[in-house]
Amino acid sequence: MGVDFENCFILFLICIFSLLCYSIIFKKPKNSRRGRDLPPSPPSLPIVGHLHLLLSTLIHKSLQKISSKYGPLLHLRFFHVPIILVSSASMAHEIFKSHDLNISYRGVSANGESLVLGPSGFLSAPYGDYLKFVKKLTVTNLLRPQAVEKAQGVRAVELRRFYTNLLEKAKKKESVEIAMEVMKLTNIMFFRMIMGRRYSEESGYAERFMELTTKSLALTKKVFFANMLRSILEKLGISLFNKEIMGVSREYDELLEKILVEHEETPEEEDQDKDMMDYFLEAYRDEKAEYKITRNHIKCLFAESFLGGTAPSTGATEWTMAEILNNPKILEKMREEIDTVVGKARLIQESDLPDLPYLQAVVKEGLRMYPPFPLVLRAFQESCEIKGFYVPKETVLAFNAYHVMRDPDSWEDPDEFKPERFLDFSRSGQEEQGMKYIPFGAGRRGCPGSNLANIMQSTTIGTMVQCFDWRIKGDKINMEETLAGLILTMATPLKCTPVPRLRPF
Structure with missing residues (x-):
């Protein structure tokens, strides 16, 4: 594994900086625990706290080792920042059941003027009237079942274009980088769903959003660490x-x-469906709206929609395809199911998915083993008690979804790719059982677009499995992990050569 020199250098500077300023800056917190016990804590060091335990740039794996040794509920400290680390389904069930509203703030944002990762976007806005209003507007017009079905035609057109593009590369015997091709597909699908049909691919807007999404991803980890030191840095x-x-x-x-x-200057045609931008502009102009949003609100929301809607799905699809190609028996079982249900004369469609349980199980298993966001980050807005332990206000909650979904106490052979486990996933104890499988977060700040993401991922993987064989270099694909910002990605991008299997047109 390569060394992340940028992060190491930043950490070195922070340590030197902390040593010089310790006596001035680190003071006893105003809100002490007043004699109440904090959750258990591993041995710590002066100044840096438990930062020395993060031996890898893969934070989720370092935290997994800590929890495996010291327990599923821990109190950690990175410099002056208190953190509650949760690493079991039962503990997560307890917290989300009793404290969901209290942990409904993510606690991670860039400065107030930024349109990306700022305090007015989906990812970072505090839970309140504003977030409830824009979430309602988005779910109603984009994510509810009727809206998802209404946009099915747009996704079908882009899926066919995706297939055609891969076929052209196959004819030329070109290798493709799966993540790049999937990101193009997901990005243009998402763009057309929220920006409308008036923009063609030739406009270049979708491609520009993809470039900015990539830049934003690189900032997420930096924003996270900057937030940890914000109170110190602001003083200086x-x-x-x-x-x-x-x-x-x-x-x-x-x-x-x-x-x-x-949008404002182009008159709507009578037969033209409204898109998300139209709905947000209507709310912006509506003096009687439940919440008066600004022009900057709209920009923040759309900037973060691409960040949260394209990158996670892209990574999850790449991981799942890599596991499929590493497991020929799973690939053959998927093809047998698709050929039986869909046939060989047409491309897989969204309406086929209910009749393709094994395909859906493969997608779920990929998300279990490789959750897009391995860490679910929140912040306690008020002090509270968990299992008799005191948690001060403004403590960061780090829920290690990666650990929970590979916990041997919850999953048999947790590090093996076994889609069959989801064909018999028990419905007993459904709420707590759900905390064992949490790739899209949980509670009122869980991802509202999980259903749409599953549909897009299933049809994309289904198309690649149905229509192509895939040649890889060597016997097995390298499954080494890395983080793009805070999103789990492959350290070695998946590259393979498509070979036409059938032509369903």
Whole structure:
């Protein structure tokens, strides 16, 4: 595994900085625990706390080792920042059942002026009237079953274009980078669903959003660490990564302002369906709306929609395809099911998915083993008690979804790719059972687009399995992990050569 020199250098500077400023900055917190016991804690070091236990750039794996040794509920400290680490389904069930509202704030955001990862987007906005209003608007017009079904035609057109593109590469015997091709597909699907049919691929807007999404991903880990040290840095007038954050924000601002103006100046045709931008502009102009949103609100929401809607699905699809190609028996079983249900004369469709349980089980197993966000981060807005332990307000909650979904106490052979486990997934104790499988988060801040993501991922994987054989270099694909920001990705991108298996047109 390569060394992340950038992160090591940043950590080195922070340690030196902390040593110099310790006596001035680190003071006893105002809200002490007043004699109440905090959760168990591993041995710590002065100044850095438990930071020395993060021996790998794969934070979720370092935390997995800590929990395996010390327990499923731990109190950690990274510098002055208190963290509650949760690493079991039963403990997560207890917290989300009793404290969901209290942990409904993610506690991670860039500065207030940024359009990406700022306090007005889906990812970072505090839970309240604003977030409830925009979530209702989005779910109603984009994510509810009727809206998802309404946009099915748009996704079908892009899926066919995806197949045609792969077929052209197959004819030329070109290798393809799966993540790149899937990200293009997911991005254009998402773009057309929320921006409408008026924008063609030739406009270049979807491609531009993909570039900005990639830049934003690189910032997520930096924003996370900057937030951990924010209170210290603000006292010294230092703002980490602000130039990078605001640079990406300005690029988003220019692009989204152009699209907003085009929406406002282009009259709607009578037979043209409204898109998400139209609905948000209506709310922006509505003086009697439940919440008065601004133009910047709209830009923040759309910038983060691409970040949260394309990158996670892309990574999950790449991981799942890698496991499929590493397991020929699973590949053959998938093809047998698809050939029986769909046949060989047409491309797989979304309406086929209910009759393809094994395909859906493969997708779920991929998400279990490789959750897009291995760590679910929240913050306790108020102090509370968990299992008799005191948790101070503003403590960070780190729920290790990666650990929970590979916990041998919950899953048989947790490190093996076994889709069959989801064909018999028990419905008994459904709420707590659900905490064993949590790839999209949980509670009121869980991902509202999980159903749409599953549909898009299933049809994409189904198309690649149905229509092509895939040649890889060597006997097995390298499954080494890395993090793109805070998203789990393959350290070695999956590259393989498509070979036409059938042509369903």
